[in-house]
Amino acid sequence: MRIPLFPLPLLFLISVAHGVSDREQDSTLQIIHSLAAARPIIPIAWGSQVGAYVVKVNVGTPTQPLLMAVGTSSDASLVPCDKCSGCSSTTFDSTKSSTFNTIACGSPQCSQVLNPTCGRIGCGFSQIYGNSNVTANLAGDTLTLADNPIPGFTFGCVRSTTGTSLPAQGLLGLGRGPLSLISQTPTVYQSTFSYCLPTYKSSGFTGSLKLGPKFQPVHIKSTPLLKSHRRPSLYYVNLIAIRVGINIVNIPPSAFAFNPDTGAGTIFDTGVQFTTLVKPAYVPVRDEFRRRMGNATVSSLGGFDTCYTVPVTIPSITFMFTGMNVTLPPDNFLIRSTYGSTTCLAMAAESDGGVNSVLNVIGSFQQQNHRILIEESKSRLSVAREPCS
Ligand SMILES: *[C@@H]1O[C@H](CO)[C@@H](O)[C@H](O)[C@H]1NC(C)=O
Numbered sequence: 001m002r003i004p005l006f007p008l009p010l011l012f013l014i015s016v017a018h019g020v021s022d023r024e025q026d027s028t029l030q031i032i033h034s035l036a037a038a039r040p041i042i043p044i045a046w047g048s049q050v051g052a053y054v055v056k057v058n059v060g061t062p063t064q065p066l067l068m069a070v071g072t073s074s075d076a077s078l079v080p081c082d083k084c085s086g087c088s089s090t091t092f093d094s095t096k097s098s099t100f101n102t103i104a105c106g107s108p109q110c111s112q113v114l115n116p117t118c119g120r121i122g123c124g125f126s127q128i129y130g131n132s133n134v135t136a137n138l139a140g141d142t143l144t145l146a147d148n149p150i151p152g153f154t155f156g157c158v159r160s161t162t163g164t165s166l167p168a169q170g171l172l173g174l175g176r177g178p179l180s181l182i183s184q185t186p187t188v189y190q191s192t193f194s195y196c197l198p199t200y201k202s203s204g205f206t207g208s209l210k211l212g213p214k215f216q217p218v219h220i221k222s223t224p225l226l227k228s229h230r231r232p233s234l235y236y237v238n239l240i241a242i243r244v245g246i247n248i249v250n251i252p253p254s255a256f257a258f259n260p261d262t263g264a265g266t267i268f269d270t271g272v273q274f275t276t277l278v279k280p281a282y283v284p285v286r287d288e289f290r291r292r293m294g295n296a297t298v299s300s301l302g303g304f305d306t307c308y309t310v311p312v313t314i315p316s317i318t319f320m321f322t323g324m325n326v327t328l329p330p331d332n333f334l335i336r337s338t339y340g341s342t343t344c345l346a347m348a349a350e351s352d353g354g355v356n357s358v359l360n361v362i363g364s365f366q367q368q369n370h371r372i373l374i375e376e377s378k379s380r381l382s383v384a385r386e387p388c389s
Pocket residue numbers: 126128133134135
């Protein structure tokens with residue numbers, strides 16, 4: 001089976017970009033110290049209905065299952081709660097959970113959300129996520145991932161939402177900020193996790209999210225993680241150059257420059273489908289690609305501007321990071337339409353303006369069938385090929 005004809009939500013996601021929960025926060029969060037980490041390997045699937053990668057999460061006691069999207073650029077997890085207006089029919093009914101509690105306004109967790117409000121049910125907040133305006137109150141309950149219970153996990157219990165960006169059954173935040181799953185479990189999982197994303201074509205839970213230093217690859221190439229105080233949720237790396245086939249593309253270094261003050265630079269993100277590069281990087285890459293195709297007739301399709309009806313012959317594209325070259329096979333940079341025989345370069349220029357106009361984003365299509373290992377303690381991000389589709 002081939003990839004469906006670039007469904008609209010898929011192209012839409014190019015502009016939706018990252019969760020907006022990244023901001024400066026102090027770190028006085030109450031953290032979870034002990035839990036029996038059984039075998040912290042959580043299966044991941046592509047949720048074609050959701051347009052995001054999802055994991056099975058059990059919330060509360062007794063457990064209620066949700067298929068939550070994983071977001072490496074989001075911090076606070078968002079769970080659609082009972083009586084949520086604007087949510088889908090699958091919600092978490094907090095009244096049926098014996099371990100559920102709401103979080104008070106004066107609590108340390110409440111100081112971690114932007115502009116908290118104090119209401120009848122404690123600490124509340126609103127957050128923009130893509131085109132959604134999400135209103136939630138902070139709550140705590142046991143979250144069970146595979147067989148690993150995380151008691152007292154803090155999340156946003158969503159009471160209302162607008163728009164279509166919030167994944168229907170919620171979002172599991174794997175970002176670097178204090179309310180993320182990773183930041184809430186530092187002594188258990190030691191701020192270490194990895195994931196392997198299956199292709200959009202695979203239908204089962206064949207990918208995996210591995211939490212903690214156990215079961216992680218050891219000999220794997222890596223690049224330093226960089227941190228921007230402007231956008232502290234994001235996993236920044238230093239992209240230096242891009243090679244198309246054997247040629248290093250002539251790109252001004254400013255297109256890649258990391259700037260912790262503005263948030264410019266390059267990130268890895270599971271919440272964006274296709275890699276987007278700033279224009280001064282994308283245009284030369286695309287032009288080199290077209291040149292290597294012998295200037296064959298180019299068409300555009302949806303958000304892609306370099307599509308062919310003849311066979312594409314470019315063997316590889318290499319992202320060159322500090323200390324690590326990642327050479328992508330064609331499956332990670334060519335997308336085929338269902339109808340006809342159109343093949344497109346599966347990347348785009350970052351749309352002008354807005355907070356993301358200085359950001360290069362390595363999207364999920366480019367990460368498929370690779371293991372991405374993030375080790376905050378070693379301040380590095382590692383990549384290895386791993387078929388998981
Ligand atoms: C989002 O919704 C909240 C609550 O209704 C509102 O106070 C806030 O102004 C909204 N934000 C935006 C950007 O529309």
